Amino acid sequence: MKIVLVEFHQESNSFNPLPSGIEFFERSGMYEGEAVRAFYGDKPCALAGMLRAIDESGATAIPGCSMFASSGGPVEHGVAEHFLEKSRSIVMANGPVDGVFVSLHGATQTTSEEDCSGYILEAIRGAAGPSAIIAVSTDLHANITDRMMEHADIICGYRTYPHQDHYETGYRAAKLGLACLTDGVKPRMVKAKVPMIVPASGYSTMSGPFAELIRYGEALERSGKLADFSIYQMQPWLDVGDGASAVLAIDRDPKRAESYALELGQRLFDLRKSFRPDLLSVDDVIERAERNRSGKPVVLVDAADSSNAGATGDSVAVVRRLLARGSTLRTAIAVNDSPAADRAFALGVGRTADFTVGGSRYPEMNPPLQVEAYVKSLHDGVFVQEGPAGRGTVQRIGPSAVLQVGNISILVCRQTAGNGDPGLFRAFGIEPTLQELVVVKACGSYKAAYSRMTELIYDADTPGAAAVDLRSLPFRRLPKETYPLSELDGYRVHEIVHARRGR
Ligand SMILES: [Zn+2]
Structure with missing residues (x-):
């Protein structure tokens, strides 16, 4: 089995007037081929977790390219195109590949593409073909768009904030991706859309209601009720048309994945007002x-x-x-x-x-x-x-x-x-x-x-x-029916999106 690994990581703030050019990525790191493994192989990052899972499985990991930047204004579109050119050519040169494992931040826009993550996954799907398994790891603050669901088989997000499980998340995504290739039955991934944004300083997974929600999901997983779950609190300064928080549930039984995605999504939504930090002047x-x-x-x-x-x-x-x-x-x-x-x-x-x-x-x-x-x-x-x-x-x-x-x-x-x-x-x-x-x-x-x-x-x-006061910001693209732009009292989480069936 041949698996290509690529990474594009940047968190965009739509309100920052300064676009993030290639120099932002050069500063944090751009690596290609075996240099990816040499640099990231022993670091506590998603790529290292993916590499470990691939090595354990006996498959061949083909490190493609990694572009990583710190958070900032929207990415200059040419930077994303540069990444895609590299990624496509690595996938083609090694084709046919069995899978492409992708490390993304997941809340990224470019100067001309609101849904950069979906754009990237669509392009990778185009290069890798319909039968390749695309497994993705993301930040907990990702915006999981419908387009990402259309082109990915597996998506896993961090479960800690402050983030400390980058490696474990990469490993989880890769393990599930590899299982799609070796097991007879491919698990099904379901997204429940949760129309809320809350300031990132309003919660953590060290203690409090959000920590308890994650523990609840982990208990479901431990008891075998669910194969995997991710709870996303979309980074709230992303002003895009398909912006929302979300829950992803993965299981062999699509009905179970669907019902737990809805349940976890509703629990997240019901906690929204508890995620407001007390601000002092x-x-x-x-x-x-x-x-x-x-x-x-x-x-x-x-x-x-x-x-x-x-x-x-x-x-x-x-x-x-x-x-x-x-x-x-x-x-x-x-x-x-x-x-x-x-x-x-x-x-x-x-x-x-x-x-x-x-x-x-x-x-x-x-x-x-x-x-x-x-x-x-x-x-x-x-x-x-x-x-x-x-x-x-x-x-x-x-x-x-x-x-x-x-x-x-x-x-x-x-x-x-x-x-x-x-x-x-x-x-x-x-x-x-x-x-x-x-x-x-x-x-x-x-x-x-x-x-x-x-x-x-x-x-x-x-x-x-x-x-932190999100209502003070000039949102133009985010749907109006999003808490706290609307109160949405009594709202029931109901919007479900299934990932591609594939294979
Ligand atoms: Zn984050």
């Missing part, structure tokens, strides 16, 4: 930090400007409030600000000068701020994530500088990465545990690491392309 959080005598840092979660959610990451809203209040809190913050980083390099370490910080990308949302800053240090921007999520991952934030404004340490860089990881500060000489206030621009990924450091973590009501 920025000033409230600052006051809590000023009163805090615990010796532990206060974490202000600025999810709205999280580049993990595709926002522009150039907000200095918290710095503005600290300065306006004359606060002396020892504070750490990271800001995407290439011009400020360039200016720091031009001046050199030890110089004090006027700087414009913030608003370098989305000034209408995040107005810039004039400050006098001391250039504390300059860096190449390479650091290793501490984890637990993504431990060991090398991140590159580009030439970067620490600017000191009073007691505020501002890390200015090309593009933050690993925002939920304390290494983003620690690697550049800013020790988070010694701060009184740490601004974390992440949605949920920070919880795994920062909750070990402090329990004083507060979601703040901040501006940004990933605003």
